[in-house]
Amino acid sequence: MNKGFETNRVGINYELKSIENLKIAHISDLHNSCFGQQNIDLAAEINKFEPDIIAFSGDMVNHNHVNPIPFIDLLKNINVECPMYFCLGNHEIRFRRLNREDYDEVMSQITSLGVNLLDDEHDSININGYDINIYGLATVASGYGSSVKSITKRIGSCDKNAFNIVLAHSPSWFDSLAEWGADLVLSGHVHGGIIKLPVLGGLLSPECSVLPKYDSGLFEYNNQSKMYLSSGLGGALDNFRYKNPREISLIYVNCASAPKEKVGKRIATDIKFSLKILLTFIMILTIIFSFIPMSLGYANKTIVANLVLSILGIMSIYPPKFIVNSRIFAMKEILFILRVAMITAYIISTIVFIF
Numbered sequence: 001m002n003k004g005f006e007t008n009r010v011g012i013n014y015e016l017k018s019i020e021n022l023k024i025a026h027i028s029d030l031h032n033s034c035f036g037q038q039n040i041d042l043a044a045e046i047n048k049f050e051p052d053i054i055a056f057s058g059d060m061v062n063h064n065h066v067n068p069i070p071f072i073d074l075l076k077n078i079n080v081e082c083p084m085y086f087c088l089g090n091h092e093i094r095f096r097r098l099n100r101e102d103y104d105e106v107m108s109q110i111t112s113l114g115v116n117l118l119d120d121e122h123d124s125i126n127i128n129g130y131d132i133n134i135y136g137l138a139t140v141a142s143g144y145g146s147s148v149k150s151i152t153k154r155i156g157s158c159d160k161n162a163f164n165i166v167l168a169h170s171p172s173w174f175d176s177l178a179e180w181g182a183d184l185v186l187s188g189h190v191h192g193g194i195i196k197l198p199v200l201g202g203l204l205s206p207e208c209s210v211l212p213k214y215d216s217g218l219f220e221y222n223n224q225s226k227m228y229l230s231s232g233l234g235g236a237l238d239n240f241r242y243k244n245p246r247e248i249s250l251i252y253v254n255c256a257s258a259p260k261e262k263v264g265k266r267i268a269t270d271i272k273f274s275l276k277i278l279l280t281f282i283m284i285l286t287i288i289f290s291f292i293p294m295s296l297g298y299a300n301k302t303i304v305a306n307l308v309l310s311i312l313g314i315m316s317i318y319p320p321k322f323i324v325n326s327r328i329f330a331m332k333e334i335l336f337i338l339r340v341a342m343i344t345a346y347i348i349s350t351i352v353f354i355f
Contacts (some may be wrong), residue, residue, distance in 0.1 A: 005035055005233055005246040007045050010218060011258030012226055012251060017183055019163045021132050024252035025051040028169075028188025029089070030060040031234025032067045032075070033246075039070055042233075043077030049250045051081055051128050056115070057141060057188045057230065058089025058169030063105070065112040066095055068106045075113040083125060087167035089137035089189065092207075110208045120154045131162040136178075139169040139189070146173055148180045158182065159287070171214040171229045171250060174349060178225030192231030198244035200271060211276060216244075220263045229239040283310040 017179075025046045035041040047053065055313055060071040078084075096103040118136020125132050135155050151173075159162055160180030166177050171187040178185075193202010193215035202215025216231040233246045252258030290307035293299060 005042070005108040005248060006246050008249045009259045010228055010249050010251045011255070011261045012184065012218065012228070012253050013189055013258075013261050014183065014226075014254055016224075017254075018117075018165055019132075020254045021256075022053070022130070022163075023049065023051045023255065024165075024186075025049055025054045026057065026185075026186050026228060026230055026249040026251055027055070027074075027233070028057040028059065028102075028230040029191060029232025029234050029328055030056075030071055031091070031232075032062050032065065032070050032333070034070045034073070035233070036076060036128040039075035043076055045082055045250075046078055047246060051250070053132075053134070053165075054080070054082060054084040055079065055134075055167055055186050056084070057167045057186045058087050059091045059232070059234075060086070060089070061091060061095065063091040063094035063098065064233075066106065067103065070110060072109055072113065075115060083123075083134075085116045085123070085134050085167060085226065086110065087116050087169060088138040089169035089280045090139045093139055095129060096334055102242060122155060124162070133162045133164045134184040135164070135182075137166060137168040137173060139262075144178055146176055148176050151176055151180045171219075171227060172213075174214065174219065174225075174227045175221060178221035178227075180227050182320045185225065186230075187214075187227060188213055188232045188284070189231045190229065190231075191235040192241065192244040194235070194241060194244065194252050200275070213273075214264075216247075218262060226263070273343065280314060283313050286310040308325075 025048075025228055026152060036044075038047065038340045044251060059115045061068055075084075077154060090104075095106075105240065106117050107117060120136070122135040126133065137155060160181055163184075164182050165186065166182040168174075169186075169187050172187045174185050174187065183207075190202060190205045190212055191203060195203040196215075199343055200211060202212055204210060205212035205215075214227070214229050216229050219229065221227070228249055228251060230249050231244060231247050233248070235241065283355055286306050287310045290303050290310070293303055294307070303328070
């Protein structure tokens with residue numbers, strides 16, 4: 001049984017969309033976790049909120065240790081009469097690939113409890129007199145990004161006369177989904193960036209990158225589409241987190257009683273991008289100034305160490321596609337651990353090299 005979680009109440013406002021008083025409970029990345037006996041603590045928060053829609057944005061189970069009981073217990077303890085939707089995350093995708101028979105059995109148990117599984121599918125509902133389309137976009141195991149063209153091929157064109165909600169496990173879909181026409185995207189996957197840094201936010205992402213563009217919270221694209229990215233409830237590496245609490249999000253769309261909307265500041269994203277460029281520039285210079293003495297026949301352990309660490313550091317910031325797209329999950333787990341060690345070692349060795 002895990003430690004507690006935070007309940008984040010999120011206000012989201014749309015001026016150009018005909019939608020009012022929509023309440024959504026958003027749960028992501030449970031990863032077999034349990035909060036209270038039979039997940040009663042999670043269910044109690046959802047029941048008290050009385051949502052119009054409950055959205056599960058993937059990775060509710062772990063592919064390498066499938067235990068659907070925590071998720072099933074949660075569903076059994078939810079007693080709110082409202083539609084529930086579930087999109088596949090990378091763990092469900094891997095589970096299906098590894099054992100289709102067991103996957104079908106688990107999904108059958110989940111859907112029997114009233115959950116609508118949206119596997120590159122959508123459902124149309126009417127709530128409070130407003131037409132709403134809800135799409136579920138399955139995270140592709142061979143790569144996390146996508147284009148408007150491929151999104152349209154998978155889930156069709158966007159009906160812009162309705163309010164369009166997309167459940168997409170990975171936030172790397174957001175920009176393309178916004179261009180496609182999504183009004184609200186609900187995502188997870190990044191686990192809040194694992195380690196939260198002041199100003200910069202999340203440090204790491206499961207898709208082998210440092211300082212991910214999107215880590216957690218509310219984001220906006222072109223003053224139209226919005227995404228709420230949950231930091232989730234579980235995670236990798238034995239649920240390790242720092243300054244990054246687990247959460248469920250209770251979302252108020254155009255509600256008079258909603259908390260004030262707090263869109264993520266663009267400056268944090270800009271600083272992350274600038275820092276990546278700066279680190280890359282420093283590493284490239286280090287490689288150049290390491291090669292010069294080595295080409296002249298002079299090299300010591302410090303020079304060689306800086307050369308190796310700089311090359312590995314660049315690979316850590318911009319991981320090769322064969323790792324990002326790898327079907328071998330262990331490669332990502334190993335890289336995830338090594339990134340922190342590499343960057344730490346690089347900083348220490350650079351200080352030694354300079355001084």
